[in-house]
């Protein structure tokens with residue numbers, strides 16, 4: 001059993017995950033920016049103790065997945081915008097002291113990639129790219145069974161590769177990043193712009209737009225086409241760069257995969273002719289709502305578990 005901690009922009013979830021990737025118990029609390037690190041850590045510790053009580057189990061270790069820049073090597077938090085008071089703090093060290101177990105930390109998209117590669121849709125795939133598309137675009141890359149890291153353990157940001165420099169401004173400073181064009185909110189904003197300001201489309205979510213498209217609404221269909229086009233361009237770039245065996249697609253946008261996958265494949269066919277793109281399978285993430293929590297547990301196995309068990 002592994003204690004799992006998932007720290008995201010809106011909530012912190014904590015759970016106990018067994019050796020097969022099943023969540024045995026879980027609890028969550030809202031993430032509040034104004035909380036001090038000590039208060040936040042107390043909440044995590046309290047939830048973890050409760051989750052262990054519920055499960056009636058002891059844990060062998062703790063895995064953490066967190067949004068934002070975190071240092072997987074030192075365990076230190078960087079400049080995480082939704083937890084400004086955690087900067088420079090080290091929950092890997094602190095949770096290790098409190099629970100007397102080894103603790104491993106990764107960026108949450110990397111945790112998601114490890115979860116899908118270990119227990120999910122990417123099982124037994126040693127070259128895999130995981131992409132999650134929701135309010136942002138995150139991703140993790142597994143090469144030869146190992147999590148790919150950049151310099152100083154840095155997490156590459158696949159959401160910030162530029163698709164169209166004349167596109168909308170992105171939080172990173174560029175224009176037209178994948179994340180600025182193909183997230184749910186980007187799709188919703190484009191759709192609202194296309195409609196007259198007095199129409200009833202104001203504030204429709206990507207999911208609602210997809211529903212309208214299924215009912216045959218012409219402008220919703222255009223929004224879906226555009227979404228698939230930008231998703232396809234980004235995925236084609238990843239295929240050209242990495243030629244992975246598998247791309248695992250997760251996140252809320254993929255709940256509308258029935259509308260998106262065929263046009264995405266069409267874009268890939270148009271532009272990936274110099275690589276064996278047809279060998280890269282696109283599959284949907286299979287770990288569901290608890291993917292990040294399960295991924296956090298997998299982080300521990302990837303770091304400290306038996307090597308042969310990592311992709312067993």
Ligand SMILES: [Zn+2]
Nearest residue numbers: 160170172177
């Ligand atoms: Zn960007």
